[in-house]
Amino acid sequence: xxKFPSKQISVTDFGMPLGMKLNPDNxxxxxxxxxxxxxxxxxxxxxxxxxxxxxAKPLCLALGALLIxxxxxxxxxxxAIQIMETPCLQYFCGMPAYEEKLPFDSSLMVYFKKRxxxxxxxxxxxxxxxKAENKTKEKSAFDNDDTDSxxxxxxxKEKSNKGDLIVDATYALQNIRYPQDISxxxxxxxxxxxxxxxxxxxxxxxxxxTYRRRTRRDYL
Numbered sequence: 084x085x086k087f088p089s090k091q092i093s094v095t096d097f098g099m100p101l102g103m104k105l106n107p108d109n110x111x112x113x114x115x116x117x118x119x120x121x122x123x124x125x126x127x128x129x130x131x132x133x134x135x136x137x138x139a140k141p142l143c144l145a146l147g148a149l150l151i152x153x154x155x156x157x158x159x160x161x162x163a164i165q166i167m168e169t170p171c172l173q174y175f176c177g178m179p180a181y182e183e184k185l186p187f188d189s190s191l192m193v194y195f196k197k198r199x200x201x202x203x204x205x206x207x208x209x210x211x212x213x214k215a216e217n218k219t220k221e222k223s224a225f226d227n228d229d230t231d232s233x234x235x236x237x238x239x240k241e242k243s244n245k246g247d248l249i250v251d252a253t254y255a256l257q258n259i260r261y262p263q264d265i266s267x268x269x270x271x272x273x274x275x276x277x278x279x280x281x282x283x284x285x286x287x288x289x290x291x292x293t294y295r296r297r298t299r300r301d302y303l
Contacts, residue, residue, distance in 0.1 A: 098180025099170060111175040118146075119214050120177070123207055130198050140187055143177025145195040146207070151175070152192070159192035269302045 094105050094112050105112060124142040131139060139145075151172060152162045163185050166172045170181045178186065199207075260267055276293050283290045 092179060094174065096179075097170075097174045100181060103170075105171060105174055109171045111171040114150075115175045117211055117215055118207075119210050122210060126203075126206075127198070140191060140195075141177055144186060146199060147172070147176030148187070148192065149195055149199055149204070158189075160189040162192065163187060163189045265302070269298075272298055 094107050097105055099105065107113075120143055123146065127142040127145075148162050148166065151157065151165065152159075155165075157165060166176055166186050167182075167184060173181055173186070176186065272295075276295050279291060279293055
């Protein structure tokens, strides 16, 4: 059975210990604003056909835990522990206030993954991208309507924000060389040459030939 919890609260309403508050510039606080939680929750609730029995964990908690796990490659047990220890992650998962206890048993991650399959997560990705694009269009329209702003010459007109906008909450840039990258083979060969140089004992005979010059010439 599934019951709709309260909506995602604002960062200022999140309950924190006395004298502490969440940083609105925290990346998980910003990511929470990018996700259309209510729209996703409507689709999530359809997965629960039975109107009786135990109440399922909220969509914010289930989806939030999966996104955190995908971001950091945590184990099921570690995800629950990290959420318990980190206020910003608790806010991202839709919890109303900081709590010093496990948000769920780690065994529930299995059910989260069964309900939120790769196909559903792909649809959620599209919804996140669509929401981000709409925000960008709204901001662009607002900027275009601002006719009272002063002009300071052609150089200022050409200035614009440039860069890559990552709107996928599960996406993180990594510099990874692919298996067909020949530099991996060359690096492995150079490492083996160093091992031969270090491990060879001149008293035991002639050092094996490694053809390092020919290999280096062919690689270059």
